[in-house]
Amino acid sequence: MKNIAPKLQADQYERNFSDLHPPFTQNAATTEAFRCLYCYDSPCMKACPTHIDISTFIKKISTGNLLGSAKTIYQSNWVPLTCAKACPVDVLCEGACVYNTKGEDPIQIGRLQRFVIENYFEKGMPTLFEQLPKNGKSVGIVGSGPAGLACGAELALLGYAVNIYEANKIPGGLNTWGIAPYKMRREDSLKEVELVKSFGVDIKTEVMIGKTVKVDDLLKQHDAVFLGVGLGESPQLSIKGEELSGVVGALDFIEKVKTENWTNVNVGKRVAVIGAGNTSIDAATEAKRLGAEQVYIIYRRSDVEMSAYEFEYQLAKKDGIVFHFLTSPKQIIGKDSVEGIECVKMKLAEPDIRGRRKPIPIPGSEFTIHVDMVIKAIGQETKSNFLSSIPNVTLDEEGCVIVDQTSYQTTNAKIFAGGDCINGGKEVVNAAYDGKKAAQGIHAFLSDQSKGEK
Amino acid sequence: MVDLSVNCAGIKSSNPFWLASAPPSNSAYQNCKAFEKGWGGTVWKTIGEPVMNVFNRYGGLDYNGQKIFGLNNIELISDRPIETNFREIAETKKLWPDRAVVVSLMVESKRETWHEIVKRTIDTGCDGIELNYGCPHGMSERGMGAAVGQVPEYCKMITEWVTEISTIPVLVKLTPNVSNIQLPARAAKAAGADGITLINTINSIIGVNLDPFELKPNVGGKGGHGGYAGPAVKPIALHLLSQVAIDPEVNLPISGIGGVSNWRDALEFILLGASNVQVCTAVMHHGFRIVEDMIDGMTNWMNEKGITSLDQIRGKSLPRIDNFGNFDLLNKTIARIDQQKCIHCNLCYVACEDTAHQCIDLTEENGHSKTEVREKDCVGCALCSLVCPVDNCISMVRIDDGSTSKTWNQLNEEFRKSGKPMTWEELAKFQHKHGIEIH
Ligand SMILES: Cc1cc2nc3c(=O)[nH]c(=O)nc-3n(C[C@H](O)[C@H](O)[C@H](O)COP(=O)(O)OP(=O)(O)OC[C@H]3O[C@@H](n4cnc5c(N)ncnc54)[C@H](O)[C@@H]3O)c2cc1C
Ligand SMILES: Cc1cc2nc3c(=O)[nH]c(=O)nc-3n(C[C@H](O)[C@H](O)[C@H](O)COP(=O)(O)O)c2cc1C
Ligand code: SF4
Numbered sequence: 001m002k003n004i005a006p007k008l009q010a011d012q013y014e015r016n017f018s019d020l021h022p023p024f025t026q027n028a029a030t031t032e033a034f035r036c037l038y039c040y041d042s043p044c045m046k047a048c049p050t051h052i053d054i055s056t057f058i059k060k061i062s063t064g065n066l067l068g069s070a071k072t073i074y075q076s077n078w079v080p081l082t083c084a085k086a087c088p089v090d091v092l093c094e095g096a097c098v099y100n101t102k103g104e105d106p107i108q109i110g111r112l113q114r115f116v117i118e119n120y121f122e123k124g125m126p127t128l129f130e131q132l133p134k135n136g137k138s139v140g141i142v143g144s145g146p147a148g149l150a151c152g153a154e155l156a157l158l159g160y161a162v163n164i165y166e167a168n169k170i171p172g173g174l175n176t177w178g179i180a181p182y183k184m185r186r187e188d189s190l191k192e193v194e195l196v197k198s199f200g201v202d203i204k205t206e207v208m209i210g211k212t213v214k215v216d217d218l219l220k221q222h223d224a225v226f227l228g229v230g231l232g233e234s235p236q237l238s239i240k241g242e243e244l245s246g247v248v249g250a251l252d253f254i255e256k257v258k259t260e261n262w263t264n265v266n267v268g269k270r271v272a273v274i275g276a277g278n279t280s281i282d283a284a285t286e287a288k289r290l291g292a293e294q295v296y297i298i299y300r301r302s303d304v305e306m307s308a309y310e311f312e313y314q315l316a317k318k319d320g321i322v323f324h325f326l327t328s329p330k331q332i333i334g335k336d337s338v339e340g341i342e343c344v345k346m347k348l349a350e351p352d353i354r355g356r357r358k359p360i361p362i363p364g365s366e367f368t369i370h371v372d373m374v375i376k377a378i379g380q381e382t383k384s385n386f387l388s389s390i391p392n393v394t395l396d397e398e399g400c401v402i403v404d405q406t407s408y409q410t411t412n413a414k415i416f417a418g419g420d421c422i423n424g425g426k427e428v429v430n431a432a433y434d435g436k437k438a439a440q441g442i443h444a445f446l447s448d449q450s451k452g453e454k
Numbered sequence: 455m456v457d458l459s460v461n462c463a464g465i466k467s468s469n470p471f472w473l474a475s476a477p478p479s480n481s482a483y484q485n486c487k488a489f490e491k492g493w494g495g496t497v498w499k500t501i502g503e504p505v506m507n508v509f510n511r512y513g514g515l516d517y518n519g520q521k522i523f524g525l526n527n528i529e530l531i532s533d534r535p536i537e538t539n540f541r542e543i544a545e546t547k548k549l550w551p552d553r554a555v556v557v558s559l560m561v562e563s564k565r566e567t568w569h570e571i572v573k574r575t576i577d578t579g580c581d582g583i584e585l586n587y588g589c590p591h592g593m594s595e596r597g598m599g600a601a602v603g604q605v606p607e608y609c610k611m612i613t614e615w616v617t618e619i620s621t622i623p624v625l626v627k628l629t630p631n632v633s634n635i636q637l638p639a640r641a642a643k644a645a646g647a648d649g650i651t652l653i654n655t656i657n658s659i660i661g662v663n664l665d666p667f668e669l670k671p672n673v674g675g676k677g678g679h680g681g682y683a684g685p686a687v688k689p690i691a692l693h694l695l696s697q698v699a700i701d702p703e704v705n706l707p708i709s710g711i712g713g714v715s716n717w718r719d720a721l722e723f724i725l726l727g728a729s730n731v732q733v734c735t736a737v738m739h740h741g742f743r744i745v746e747d748m749i750d751g752m753t754n755w756m757n758e759k760g761i762t763s764l765d766q767i768r769g770k771s772l773p774r775i776d777n778f779g780n781f782d783l784l785n786k787t788i789a790r791i792d793q794q795k796c797i798h799c800n801l802c803y804v805a806c807e808d809t810a811h812q813c814i815d816l817t818e819e820n821g822h823s824k825t826e827v828r829e830k831d832c833v834g835c836a837l838c839s840l841v842c843p844v845d846n847c848i849s850m851v852r853i854d855d856g857s858t859s860k861t862w863n864q865l866n867e868e869f870r871k872s873g874k875p876m877t878w879e880e881l882a883k884f885q886h887k888h889g890i891e892i893h
Contacts, residue, residue, distance in 0.1 A: 027845040034520065038740050056747070059740075063716040065751030067758075 001246040002337040003269040003372040005291040013262040016289035017181040020315075021085070021111055029115040033061035036107045039098055044109060047096035050077040050433045054093060058112055070120040071128045073113060078150040079192050079432050081121070082175045084113035085184040087429050088309050121191050125198060132159035137446055140165065140222035142209045145173020146428045147228030147419025149196045150435025151442075156199035158443050163222070164201060167208040170259070173230055174420075175428060177258040178251070180282045182289070186258055210386045219391075219414060223449075224442045227401060227410070227417035228435060229387070231380035231425055237274060241332030250275075250283040250377035257286050268373025270294045272341050274329055276306040280377035281313065284321045287375065295321050296369060300328040300346050300359045326359065330366065332374055340370045380425055390415065400424050407441030408434060416442050456756045457763050458749065460494070462729035463649030463707040464623040465582040467494035467554035470720060470764060471748050474711050474732035475500050475558035475584060475627070478742070480532065482542035486549060491742040492749055495554025496546075497651075497732060500531035500586045501539045502560040502571065503598070513660035513670040515686060524686035525735045526660035528671065528678065530592045531560050544578040556582040556625065559616075560589065560598050563608065568615040582622050585613060585647075587638070588629040588654020590681045600654070603629035606641035613645030625709060627651035628694075630687075635694045639704045649707040650698055651732070653691045655681020684735035688713030692726055696775055699727030716744070717751035724764055725771040779863040784888055786854040787834035789814075789827045795847040798822045802838035802848060810837045811893070829853075831893070858888070 008016070024032065036058040044054045053072050060069035073080045089095070089110040097106030120126075138161040141148045149172070152162045170176055175189035197203060209218055218225055233249040236242060246268060256265045267290040273280050276299035288295045297316065299306060302325045306313070316323075326346045333340040345365035348357035382399030392412035394402045401410055401417040408416045418434025420426065458469040472495035473479040473488055480499040488496060507530055515524035532539055547555045557580045561567045575583055586593075587603030594601040602608045609626070617624050626642035628635060630653040639650050657679050661670040669677025691712025698704050710728030714720050715736035723731050736744055761767055791802065791814075803825045806814040813831035817824045827838075839848035865884065869876045885892060 025845070027843075040741060040743075056743075059744075060747050060751065063718060063747055063751050065717065065747055065754055067754045068747060068750040071750070 001266055001268055001372055002334070002339060004266050005269045005293060007263050008291050010263070013290075017262075020182045021108075021114075023118065024108075024111050024115045029061055029112060032108055032112060033058050036062075037098060043096040043098060044093040044107075048076075048093045049427070049429045050083075050436070052076040052080070052093075052113075054109055057116060058107065058109070061112060061116060066116055066119050067123070067126060067128070069116045073116060074128055076436075077429070077432050078153040078196065078436065079146045079175060079189075079428060080113055081117045081188050081192055082146065082179065082184060083429050083432065084110050084117060085188065086175075086179045087427060088311070090311050091309060092429070125195055129157055131157050131199060134161065135159035137161070137223045137450075138163065138221070139224045139226060139442060140218050141226045141228060142218070143173060143228035143230060143419070143421075144168075144171035144193065144203055144205075145228055145230050145419060145431060146175055147230075147421075147431035147435040147438075148173065148226065149193065150432045151226045151228060151416075151418065151439045152201040152435075153196045153199055154436050154439035155442065156196070156201045158439070160443075160446075162201045164203040165207040165209050165213065165218070166203060166205045169205055171203050171205055173228075177255045179258075179428070180254075180286060181258060182285075210389060215390050223414075223446055225415045226435070226438055226442065227387070227390075227393075227415060227421060228419045228431070229383050230420040230431075232383050233381060234275070234279075234376045234378055235381050237329060237376055237378065239329055239331050241334060241338070244332055244334045244338050245336055246334070246338035246372055247332060247374045247376070250279050250375050251380065253283055253375055254279070254286060257290065262290060265290060267292045268338070268371060270296075270369075270371040271373045271375060272296045272298055272329075272369060272371040273375045273377050274298050275376070275378035276301075276303075276308055276323070276325075277377065277379065278308050278312050279380070280375075281308045281316045281321075283375045283377050285316055285319045287373070288319045288321060292373075295319075296324055296371070297321055298324045298327050298329055298341070298343060298369075300326065301357075302326055302348065305357070324369075328359065328361065329374075333368065338372055338374055340368045341374060342366060342368045380420075382424070383421060387421065393417075398424055403438075404441070406437070407444065408438035409441055409445065413445070416445075455762065456753045458494075458752065460730045460764060461707075462554075462709050463582070463625060465495070465554050465556060465625075465649075467730065468552060469494035469745075469749055470724065470730035470752075471745050472496055472554060472556070472709070472730060472732045473737065474734040475556075475586065476734040476738075477529065478734060478737045481534070482546045485546050485555070488737075488742045488745075489550045489553050492745045493553070493742065494730070495556065495581075497556040497558050497584050498539070498543055498580075500558040500560050500589070501536055502531055502586075503562060503593075503596070505530040505533050505592070507533050508673045510671045510673050513680065515660055515684075517686075522684055522735065522739050524658075524660065524682055525684040525738065526658050526671070526680040526682050527655065528591050528673075528680040531558075531586070531589065540574060540578055543575075543580055547579045547581075554582070555580045556584050558584040558586050558627070560586040560593060563597060563602070563612060565615045568612065569619055572616050572620055576620065576622055580622070582625060582648075583616065583620060584625040584627050584651055585616060586627050586654070587612075588627050588652075590629060590631055590655055590657050591679055600629040600631055603627075603638055603654070604632050606637045609638045610641035610645045613642050613647050617646035623648040625649040625651045627654055628698075629654050630690060630694055630712075631657050635697050636701045636704065639698045639701065639706075643704050643706055647706065649709060649729070650704065651709040651711060652698065653687070653694050653712045655683045656687055656690065658682035683712070684739075685713045685715055688719060688722075692722060695723060695728060696726045696772065699769060700772055700775055715739075717748045717755065720748060720752065721755070721767075724768050727769040727772050729768070779866075780861050782859040782861055783865065784854055784858050784860050785852065786890075787836070787850045787852050788829050788832040789834065789836065789838050789848050790829075790851050791825055791827060791838075792847050792849070793824070793826075795844050796825065797844055797847075798824075799843060800825060801841045801843065805837050805841045810835055814838060830891070833892070860888075 042055045057072040094106040141164040144166040172189040273284045346359040384399035394411040416438040418438045419431035475497040513526040517523040589599030593599035707729040710723035711732040842848045
């Protein structure tokens with residue numbers, strides 16, 4: 001990289017990456033809990049993809065039954081700390097809170113959940129659920145992201161022997177090395193991993209299924225298999241200059257921010273992030289907080305089509321990120337390292353039959369932005385190479401695993417799947433739900449099978 | 455393993471939470487639904503004489519944005535035909551043999567009428583009878599309810615009519631609208647009651663509408679006293695409970711009621727001697743589902759404390775109840791403000807300055823106000839800590855070393871023995887000797 005942004009003082013990094021939503025004090029949590037109306041059949045509960053009984057867990061905060069509150073949460077969701085800190089609550093539970101309709105601020109559900117779960121971990125994770133005796137069956141889980149963890153926890157409590165295989169050095173999937181540090185730190189995710197392990201779930205890291213262990217062997221070893229492999233890196237831009245030093249993938253960059261000492265993570269003085277999804281925003285704000293002087297987000301459509309959430313967009317603007325909408329990169333300029341990016345202005349064509357407005361370049365509108373680093377964040381590729389190698393598993397045209405809507409069974413009866421690899425990339429909370437439901441699907445499948453054998 | 459089961463006067467239930475006799479326990483549909491949610495028992499909405507309700511019958515007291523701090527009602531006993539009630543009680547008991555089904559009764563003061571209803575009630579297969587001597591409105595004007603509960607002789611007479619023929623436990627539900635709760639309780643005991651239930655609702659007018667000057671609730675322009683219940687009445691209920699619980703002449707199991715909203719409240723009642731608790735207003739506010747946290751929260755609390763049965767803690771706070779004359783005058787506490795936690799609202803200052811003992815200094819420091827207790831002047835009344843909005847910011851600290859103690863009774867006795875009259879001067883000398891200055 002040509003111009004590396006100057007490093008910051010350790011305490012400056014800490015400040016830059018400090019909690020977006022700081023924890024509640026006991027007093028504040030109780031006050032907020034009392035504000036909750038304890039609605040019946042509450043809309044927040046319906047809006048939560050894992051359907052946590054929110055008004056009940058909040059009621060329990062108000063009576064001082066924090067352990068019971070944690071239990072209510074865990075009954076629906078195995079990664080509630082991550083969800084409390086990283087869920088887009090504005091469009092989920094808090095967005096559905098009846099106070100919005102009353103014209104008042106919604107209950108801060110995420111922060112209350114954080115309060116309960118942090119208290120639970122501080123108490124040393126006292127037992128909440130009885131574990132059924134071992135039933136002699138075993139399930140292999142590929143991937144230790146939220147989908148895999150949820151599936152593993154649920155199955156372990158049902159009496160299964162569970163092995164999770166994780167390619168990465170540290171478990172937890174994107175919860176550990178993807179989610180922006182000002183939302184949550186790696187340690188938070190690892191606590192949730194510990195809880196799942198405490199149920200007897202075995203997690204083997206640095207085991208890449210398909211490489212270290214063959215899929216066939218995995219299928220032989222276990223009575224059923226769950227795929228929670230998530231997605232891969234951002235796709236290639238397929239433009240000139242992509243091989244230059246200073247061009248990086250968003251996931252690669254973000255993983256470094258999450259797993260390495262911040263002083264060791266190099267960031268350009270001027271940075272261009274290509275794409276305007278939530279990951280792009282994360283990459284841009286993280287680059288800025290690491291000390292980049294100027295960060296641009298370059299997106300070929302307009303702010304209306306942008307997939308980033310409104311609150312993420314506001315956060316980026318607050319961080320001083322400059323947005324170039326209706327702008328497409330043409331080539332990356334530089335000798336060995338990135339020196340700039342040539343872009344062209346776009347306009348939106350009339351809507352096609354699906355209502356999408358295709359961006360088309362405006363001839364002669366080319367211009368160059370001087371940058372030292374380009375972060376590619378135009379989505380995530382599916383792991384279709386690996387997935388299509390698995391016998392009898394079918395993928396859709398986007399490369400996502402096709403599963404039954406209720407059982408999460410793939411077209412190979414013994415294999416189930418959930419999380420980003422079936423939905424093409426949603427949120428942690430969706431993966432957590434899938435994992436739990438798939439575990440129930442696996443349990444039903446294997447229970448039926450044993451009935452058949454008898 | 456925690457065991458929440460209780461036995462109140464021979465009526466057993468799997469947990470201490472019963473529905474109080476009130477709208478939530480009005481019908482088989484409601485009681486069965488409550489049992490499904492986990493309630494340990496129910497006291498069926500009072501049945502008896504033919505009645506007809508007015509439409510608008512409740513008034514709520516909201517406080518600082520919280521709804522229903524108190525609930526007032528002018529509702530009568532069950533307005534459903536008695537035959538329907540008997541049929542549904544029998545059906546409910548059959549469906550839920552392991553839950554307590556108690557039936558609340560109120561009829562006119564005639565021996566035969568009482569005998570008749572008691573027999574028919576027993577025939578339903580229910581577990582017990584509760585005599586409603588508490589209803590403060592509507593029924594009392596007809597010589598029933600509180601009209602009975604307020605006159606110990608009536609209370610005894612009618613209870614005898616019931617106990618002389620009842621084959622199942624009889625609880626007597628008392629009205630709080632008396633000056634000495636022990637008298638009707640003793641009357642119930644003398645008449646052979648198996649247990650006491652308290653409290654029923656408190657005489658109240660919930661409010662006046664400032665605009666048309668109507669009372670709340672407003673029944674076509676008129677209103678009157680009703681019965682007050684809900685969180686606001688809990689302190690009164692706790693007191694009356696303790697009075698009956700410590701009375702050696704009563705010595706009966708007590709089913710506690712009055713503002714129980716959660717498991718913490720329930721524990722307070724049990725610590726003051728209640729065998730179990732009954733709940734009305736909290737259920738009317740949030741539904742039967744609240745019992746889940748009541749059971750869960752109480753279980754978790756007991757687990758944490760290593761308590762396995764409520765019998766181990768029942769009445770455990772009663773021995774602490776004593777007369778003022780036996781309180782230690784030299785147990786010195788003073789207020790201390792944690793400057794780190796202070797948010798500078800200065801509420802403690804104005805409370806002490808205007809209404810207590812003028813011993814908090816208000817000064818300026820680093821651009822904000824600073825409040826500090828002048829410890830030598832602080833009498834330790836605790837008002838500042840009560841008004842402070844921050845948890846654990848103002849703590850009441852004990853400063854005497856515990857080596858000396860003196861109660862008012864002891865002090866009086868000393869004066870009596872020495873032959874000196876207790877004058878202001880002598881009292882000041884005593885205070886001075888112990889470093890106490892009253893300005
Ligand atoms: C940068 C970024 C930020 C995000 N921020 C948020 C946010 O703030 N809030 C939110 O709700 N969601 C966020 N998400 C989305 C969220 O992280 C995902 O939806 C979620 O993690 C998906 O869970 P998963 O279990 O399906 O997959 P992942 O979390 O991706 O986990 C998959 C795991 O499988 C492992 N694996 C893959 N292949 C193999 C193999 N062959 N053998 C063994 N192991 C394998 C991987 O190493 C990985 O650990 C973000 C995503 C990204 C990329
Ligand atoms: C609307 C209403 C109706 C009631 N009806 C009866 C009744 O029929 N019989 C009775 O014994 N008590 C009746 N009560 C009193 C309750 O059983 C209970 O003693 C009182 O409400 C205090 O408990 P709480 O604070 O939990 O509400 C009624 C209370 C209310 C609020
Ligand atoms: S609570 Fe039900 S019965 Fe009462 S006023 Fe409302 S709708 Fe009518």
